[in-house]
Amino acid sequence: MRYHLLKGSEFTKRTRRRAVAGLRRLRQRLDAQIPAKDSEQHLLLATWNIRDLTKTSRRRLPESLFYLAEVISRFDIVAIQEVNALKEWERIMYILGPDWDYIATDEADRENGGNGERLTYVFDRRKVSFQNIAGELVLPPSALISAETKTGLQFARTPYVALFQSGWFKFALCTVHIYFGKNYGEKLEQRRLEIEAVARYFGTKSAKEFSEHERTLILLGDFNIISPKHKTMAALEGQGFKIPKALRKKPSNSKKTSHYDQIAFGTRQEVLEFVDRFCDDPRDCNAGVFDPFESVYRAEDEERYLKEQNGDQRAFETWRTYEISDHQAMWVRLQVNSSEEYLKSLGAIS
Template identity: 50%
Template sequence: MTKSVPAKDSERTLLLATWNLRDFDASKRYGNGPRLKESLYYIAEVISRFDFVAVQEVNELGEWKQVMRLLGDHWDYICTDVTDYKLGGNGERLLYAFDRRKVQFRNIAGEIVLPNNMLVSSVTTELDGAKLYSGKQFRRTPFLASFQSNWFKFDICTVHIYYGAGSGAKLKQRIEEIERIAKYFGRRADAAEKDGKALILLGDFNIVHPDHKTMKALEDHDFKIPRALNRPSNLDMTKYYDQIAFRAHQKVLDFIDTPDPAQANAKAGIVELFSAVFRDGDFDQYKDNASKTTSGKKVLNGTSNDHETLESYYEEWRTFQFSDHKPMWVCIDSDDADEYLDLISSE
């Protein structure tokens, strides 16, 4: 990771990331046991390499507060309450963690609630000449906030879009959720441009593929994804769930896309989580931990429907220690001092 992510000591750039932390501090972990203390250290180490991280799938905050203590006093966070279970939110929170030495919260935050005429799976009827709307809110309410780093001001919205299913009505709901948040958040673009702000829409979109209508639902509202991030971010590099999309001045995207992401000085990328810890060859080190979980015991007594060996189960167990999503990041030029001074001197 040290080699793949730029140093964060530059005053001219902002290192911004998104990361779905699998079932973080969730009461229900599907028989995979709690996180080890060392896992919290690894998570804190990953987050510390950035200036700002949008985090999805945070449930309770006990473990998160431990991570914050490891990060130090200069780190802060703001998060949502849990979305009501009746909406299908699974008790998850959305969260922003930021290094206060580089990022300032601009005291604006809120969860997005759709107006009646934009509801997901909406149905419109008329009664005595008046339109009546019915439909669904987001399963997990998107979280919007305003921040600033150096001269770079940004409104940011993080999401964990409903997955549902790979086809049929539930896939349609997923597509509609993406379309609704892109349309709703995108309405701020004109006002943001006048205020010199960028709009950043990021998180776990459960997008199938860049050519799929899940991606089209995002791009139809003029959100641009840097070319450097147009690649998978899950463990086996087959899924495009995580995204960072912008409505911003073209120079923001140009900066991120220069140079090529394969080069050593890339300005966007994906962190390879298991290159240094919980590696493929580390099974012997963790087999006792994996064997003590409910799922591990089923493997050992031959009642597991998913794994024949404990070593096979270790591949899944480690994702509940770290995550099954890789952090996706961008490096943004945050030093617009010269342009700002040119602007005010011409007024």
């Protein structure tokens, strides 16, 4: 993290002090709730929908970009949704520093129901290597989505697949931002069908990926799932993907009322058993969600930001979601060092 950028002219003495105080609170809470990064044993994987990054005419406050970068920096690789333009994103990347890199899609086609956003993977090159293969998922004719009055649909925002490796662990990620529409009727059905389509497509590939390449397949992102017992969740799990128990019960939106975001696995059972391992201390856990508003833009900070709202009549609780997000960051920790198991598989040599 390039903290020296806090000395820049975009900060006044007052806003710099405020940003430093916020970063210190944020760092303390991240230290308390997220396992520490290590060099060889584990991979910290996250998904985060960052609300309307550079889509709105109002730019984020400079301090917000540091807060976003601070959260991202605590993981090894993060799938980001809603990178609507690259100006603010490139600033976040610069704050993260030279060890970080990213790959992204082109903008989602608005005529197809998208909103101009990019799906993005950002990763720490010291821990994760991109395996030079990435692509957007276009459904074959036999798998096109058909709602009641719409037929032959592709995804509104095309899922994005990329191959990575960390240590011994090979994995394929597919990040999504599923169509939202409405919470009832045909538009809800289109949402369910999109979830089912991406899960079915990759559900047939997950076993083959592991048997042929020893590669774990992970679906993650904003599925706009309403609740664990809703048909939107059944559409994902009904195709063979497994969601860690520690995540199924955790709402992921900022209001903590919905389970929009998920991380789902097509892999060996022992991977899920590791993720779901019981823990007393959050720093020893292998899955969770992180709420940045416990540290920055807190309810008690509202008065400090009245000037920055520039007469915006929206409530502070809504305003702050455009500074950070209306989603929490969801994460898992995975084992990536299989060297001991590999040596055992070779057998003893006399």
